[in-house]
Amino acid sequence: MTFTREEKMYYDNEFKSMIDLTYAKCLEFFVNRLDDFKSYHETLFLGIPLTPEKMKMMMRLDEVTITSYCLQLDDCYELSFHDRMTLIKNNFPALYGLTWAGYGQDSSAYEYYATFLEVIKGKASTDDKYRPLACLAEQLLPSCSAIETNLVDLNEILPPEILRQESKITELNQETRKVREWCNPSGSAIGPDNNIILIFYKIILFGTEFSDRLDDPAKCGAIQDKYLWQLHRYVKTQFGKKSYALLHETAMIPLSIKSISNVLEEAGK
Numbered sequence: 001m002t003f004t005r006e007e008k009m010y011y012d013n014e015f016k017s018m019i020d021l022t023y024a025k026c027l028e029f030f031v032n033r034l035d036d037f038k039s040y041h042e043t044l045f046l047g048i049p050l051t052p053e054k055m056k057m058m059m060r061l062d063e064v065t066i067t068s069y070c071l072q073l074d075d076c077y078e079l080s081f082h083d084r085m086t087l088i089k090n091n092f093p094a095l096y097g098l099t100w101a102g103y104g105q106d107s108s109a110y111e112y113y114a115t116f117l118e119v120i121k122g123k124a125s126t127d128d129k130y131r132p133l134a135c136l137a138e139q140l141l142p143s144c145s146a147i148e149t150n151l152v153d154l155n156e157i158l159p160p161e162i163l164r165q166e167s168k169i170t171e172l173n174q175e176t177r178k179v180r181e182w183c184n185p186s187g188s189a190i191g192p193d194n195n196i197i198l199i200f201y202k203i204i205l206f207g208t209e210f211s212d213r214l215d216d217p218a219k220c221g222a223i224q225d226k227y228l229w230q231l232h233r234y235v236k237t238q239f240g241k242k243s244y245a246l247l248h249e250t251a252m253i254p255l256s257i258k259s260i261s262n263v264l265e266e267a268g269k
Helices: 007-028 035-045 052-069 074-078 081-103 105-122 128-138 145-150 165-184 195-205 218-269
Strands: none
Touching: 007 035, 007 081, 007 105, 007 128, 007 195, 035 052, 035 128, 035 218, 052 081, 052 165, 052 218, 081 128, 081 165, 081 195, 081 218, 195 218
């Protein structure tokens, strides 16, 4: 079976919804955290390394966003609340690792960030509580034309304690490169293949390789199998002769993500 046009449209819409959700959660997160927003900007544009505390802040922001995204997935409504939260808790490190690697140096991120600035301004025009954040953004941020040349690779701004460990950073960069090449098999200049990342998100989310009890592990496994087959169909349909090598790489990607997640977890301690 091929990956259908309707499925492609579904994932196009899902990605747009995920980006809109991310903007909304970032606004909620930073509206009363102006100092954190300033630190976030300085890290992304000036390359100032994160402290463990600021690393935790970035991780917390992504946790809020990823959790919100996962909870609104149709498949999650088929599971008990206990199972939803157990899956998110246990699989969040891998979801975070995939996000970090897949979008850590994505040219599309420049566009998303510029759009986020417009979202801040738009929100401030209708709600006074967002005006201080909009004013700060106006003061701090370069023009949109400069964003592309200034945004740094996330691996370069980890806490100094991590950056000093040369062997660990070398491994992190190697595993990150594997993930980035895997999720951008066509070598597109505009960034990763969002369909690959979104489908793999679900494969990770519904994984049950942990010790915590689930009410219905068989249901979780069946959902994961559905997305494994969907990814197989997408890759075969989209990449033709490249699909065999890409599917082989896919089987190894969880190991790369695990390596990345371990470093990120250590960086937040």
